Amino acid sequence: MLAALVAVAVVAVGAVVITRLVGTDRSTPTAPSASADAPPSPSPSTPPPGADITGPLNLLLVGIDTRVSVPGWEPHADAVLILHVPAGLSRAYLFSLPRDLVVDVPAFKPAGYRGGRTKLTNAMSYGSRVPDRPKQPDPAQGYELLSQVVSDYTGLRIDAGAVLTFGGFDELVDSLGGVDIHVDQRVVSRHRQPDGKHRSPGPGVGGYVGPQMVYEPGDRHLNGWQALDYARQRYLPGGDYTRQRHQQQLIRSLVGKILDTDLARQPERVEQVVAALGDMLVYVGGRRIVEFAYALGGLSPDALTLVTLPGAALGRGNAYRGEELTQTGRRFITELRAGKVDEFLAEHPKLVVPR
Template identity: 85%
Template sequence: MAFGSDRQRLTLVLAGVVTVLLLAGGALVVGRTLTADRTAPAATAPGPEMSPSGQPSPSPTTPPPGADITGPLNLLLVGVDTRVSVPGWEPHADAVLVLHVPAGLSQAYLFSLPRDLVVDIPAFKPADYPGGRTKLTNAMSYGSRVPGRSKKPDPAQGYDLLRRTVSDYTGLRIDAGAVLTFGGFDKLVDSLGGVDIHVDQRVVSRHRRPDGKHREPGPGVGGYTGPQMVYEPGDRHLNGWQALDYARQRYLPGGDYTRQRHQQQLIRALVGKILDADLARQPERVEEVAAALGDMLVYVGGRRIVEFAYALGGLSPDALTLVVLPGGAVGQGNAYRGEELTRVGRRFLTELRAGRVDAYLAKHPDLTVPPAPAR
């Protein structure tokens, strides 16, 4: 596994981060637009018709790439704060999301796993990790270690251990996925002209000042000083740093579970943004988005992104259900050890694997994130 080529990154954006990148998802719909382009009548000019990705479009008798993918699919996406300026820092999975698409590919379910979820992380030879029971976020950092004192952490390698851990916990086979750094997310949102978000509660930032600058470190572990950016309830237009900052805050009523909801609301906003912009029909805009991502994106998968895009081309934004799984803190005495899902949250995974998720969500409507109020 390695960082994708420029062609892969361009296709990833065109197809729409079918993995619904944390905070970068959204273009399941763009994949649908691509599908329409691929089946359009051939031009009268000689030679094969070219798709927006620069590849020849299939002839009417040739099945398009990805036509054989029928599902189910499970795609894992990870948001990482690399903090490359901190010596010895290892990437942690600050956001872990799974997109489940049942057989038939007509619906999709996006759910988050708490970063502090206590899980069994398997042994991982490439990083000389012996295995252990600890927080999910650590799978990314432990797996990214490259033996040798001077070697930098490898995010793709860290993703591999995280993928195995998530697969073991959920019982789902992970087909593909992606890692996006927070810096990459800033650039992605700005390249789209910002996003419109319905802020559902007052959010006071721990990390940013109102002018966007980072707050100065303060006393105590994780402390900061100085004025704070505040996101008041209501409809807001957010630029890149604001959207990321809003979705990162977890010191709120509801803690990390509130943050998961805000991350998913942001994904939904990006879906609408890409739809409104008709991004797939503007090659120059796609180039801007691809250039903005650069090496801040790692794609990992056995099939090309364009194939997943075609397979998911029939999905619409209304077919994407956002799910927040309930959980609570676990520990010994007053010592916080991490989080665990409640019985209702764990049962969701069972029903998802069994193909009974719609009936289960109907019995537990509080698990789903409602659409934003109409403007």
């Protein structure tokens, strides 16, 4: 699911959010103590790291469920989000691709995968396979294949990205004191009880039993486990497209809190945070994560536009093969590449997720 954390950018979010965990004061960030391993602070005459990044940028965030309790489980891409930042870095557009989007996945030698036409979520799992370590999948390797597939499908160059697991999500949100979300429809959890405990497995595939947490419509303040649980639910009217919208709402709430504290423009703390995250965050990029964090730290939360791409099922019932974007959804990507996305969204206002 969402592993949603996009600090000032999809790629930097997890790093910046966790900053609250390594500081002693949860209300005011403090500078880390000097150490031989900490990067030096830029002098007044030295441009901060990332100051030369002007865009455009395309950043890819992947949320995965590793299910570490299941031996040999391969990570699936439960959330695939793209942040597009035009030149000038003054605004940004965040959209999701359906996890079940049917795509062409090329052969990938490191994983021994021969290629095929399959669901987007499988690109991560197939790419993560390590032939000589069948029970130790490599998420970074899986991201490499998934990123290639996303780039081929959208025609966008992916500049950097990150993989975030479920494991640390609760703690990350709690470190910010929770998030404020407008619940737009009644959501009944398949996974959690009202007290936060996991529901017990039930009969059938994917079944659960026991009382269920319910999120009623309205403005709600959610803690870590509630935010994760709310954003995971897809057995709702609208299915995975509704879940994508909820994930994006959660990201916008997180981004607002992060930008308010200016954490993204503290390179030393971001470096410290990346190390603290450990295996919860896998970052991939040609530039350091602190550089993208700084470059995007000047974005206003109001400059982040959330976009829902309409799609349709391929096949039904037992013949269901996955999802495809509608002509409108595909055209959004075309107009995005052409730099005409604002005009397109003005013509299709229903694609924009309300604030």
